[in-house]
Amino acid sequence: MRFLALSTIEIPSQKYYTIPMIGIFGGAFDPPHKEHIAIAESIAKEFDLEKVVFLPSGNSPHKNLETPFAIRMQMLSAALEGHSFEIDPFEDAFDGPAYSYRVLPFLKEKYGDIAFIIGGDSLLALDRWREPQEIVKICPLIVIPRGTDTLAELRKAAAEHMRTKGGKIVIAEHTKGDNVSSSVARAKIALNMQTPEVLPSVQEIIKQHGLYQDYSDMIERVKGALTPERWHHTCGVVVSGLKINERIGLPREKVFVACLLHDCMKQSDRIHPGVPADAIGTKVLHAFNGAEEARIAFGIEDNEILDAIRYHTTGRAGMTVLDKLVYTADMVDEETRDFEGVEHLREVSYRDLDRGFMLCFKVCYDRLLATGKSIYPLSTECFNEYCKGV
Ligand SMILES: [Fe+2]
Ligand SMILES: [Fe+2]
Structure with missing residues (x-):
């Protein structure tokens, strides 16, 4: 087990964390885009993670997923080709709604020490998740600032969640999303706009299956x-x-x-x-x-x-x-x-x-x-x- 200096959340007793080695990166990946890969690469480096496991969402209670799981897996496999990341199709066969508080314990059992990688938007909306107090107890959360998120507001939110729920929440300082989102990419594809954020190999699959043409x-x-x-x-x-x-x-x-x-x-x-x-x-x-x-x-x-x-x-x-x-x-x-x-x-x-x-x-x-x-x-x-x- 290694000890790493992490986020500078100003909680003196928690300034240095013991870091789990496997990062779980969940998402619909509908479609996956270049920033997903950049984030996984950067977060693995910043937190010295042994590996990053992509976890495509299955029966998500939060999202009206329209693209079948198998096609999202196909897109994700194409996007990650040549990278050392893993993809875990665990949620596809998960029985019942795949709430994080229900899924994470199984992943912890499977992988050992894990950290759950989430976006800043998810941290700010954590109280709207099912059983957030359970989630933070299962494993640490690593938060990626996105778009217009500021470190100050994320640190404040993290400190408040830790104060009220316990657990460990760290904010990435050298990894940042750039307001690229799959939702916007889908709209751009539907509108026949350029989508440089989506890899050509993924665009090919989108075309093959005629995705996002509702x-x-x-x-x-x-x-x-x-x-x-x-x-x-x-x-x-x-x-x-x-x-x-x-x-x-x-x-x-x-x-x-x-x-x-x-x-x-x-x-x-x-x-x-x-x-x-x-x-x-x-x-x-x-x-x-x-x-x-x-x-x-x-x-x-x-x-x-x-x-x-x-x-x-x-x-x-x-x-x-x-x-x-x-x-x-x-x-x-x-x-x-x-x-x-x-x-x-x-x-x-x-x-x-x-x-x-x-x-x-x-x-x-x-x-x-x-x-x-x-x-x-x-x-x-x-x-x-x-x-x-x-
Ligand atoms: Fe108008
Ligand atoms: Fe207008």
């Missing part, structure tokens, strides 16, 4: 209704919306569909019955019109999605989380927005949607005020609720 009809119809520039923007809104959602955890399909359809009537002359009369002839019309189009032409019945489309331009008092997400993603879209200050807005929004939305809305509202253009009443109500005095 919304191909909707995508083609929206694309056909927009200019290439507007379509490019829509793709960017989907990507940014899913990135914002990494910390929010709304159902992925809602975010995807709301972002995809948000501007579906932007370039149409048709006016649906029922749109507010005072919106006709203004820039906000396409949002009301878009919600009607989504309902009538695309068959969307989910009012949360329809509202997020309806209010993505004006905002309103009483914004739902999805309303805020679509509004904000529309403003910070990674593909086409490049106005001064957008990078800051994007960074804040990926970390903290409420704050990001408030800043985005204020920027828009101030712009409107400065130009002297008339402001739609819903926008004033929204400003008064979220931005007044900011």
Whole structure:
């Protein structure tokens, strides 16, 4: 057993940990991407792990896994070819929901000393896991900061979990995720965008099996209704919306569909019955019109999605989380927005949607005020609720 200096979590008595030698790296790997490999390599080095075992999730209670286990195994095998990592298909045959607190004891028995590798987002949401106090007792957790996670917030969360639940939680200091996610990669593949984060060998398997094409009809119809520039923007809104959602955890399909359809009537002359009369002839019309189009032409019945489309331009008092997400993603879209200050807005929004939305809305509202253009009443109500005095 070796003793290694680890994270600098400032708990004097725990500054040096005894380190288990096998890192368990769980995930859906749907699809696996280059960052998974980079993280495994880096974490093995940083913590001097004997090996890293990839553990594709089976019957996960948290995720609506759509890609069959065998195909995810095929993709993962292709991604890890030439590396010394192992893949353990344990969860495929696991009886019942594969909650971590149920699975880890079996792995501990199989491998001996293990550490469970999780992302910073998982640490911050640990209390939403089933039996988190059991998980930390089974084995130490190694936390990989992701995207906009800061070491300070992760250390604080780790210290609090250890104080209330016990166990050992260490934060990687030399290994960091870069906001690459499988969820975003799936959307990009569906939207026919470039995915340099996915290895060509994995892309080949995706193509072979025609993965991630559930919304191909909707995508083609929206694309056909927009200019290439507007379509490019829509793709960017989907990507940014899913990135914002990494910390929010709304159902992925809602975010995807709301972002995809948000501007579906932007370039149409048709006016649906029922749109507010005072919106006709203004820039906000396409949002009301878009919600009607989504309902009538695309068959969307989910009012949360329809509202997020309806209010993505004006905002309103009483914004739902999805309303805020679509509004904000529309403003910070990674593909086409490049106005001064957008990078800051994007960074804040990926970390903290409420704050990001408030800043985005204020920027828009101030712009409107400065130009002297008339402001739609819903926008004033929204400003008064979220931005007044900011
Ligand atoms: Fe719009
Ligand atoms: Fe838009």
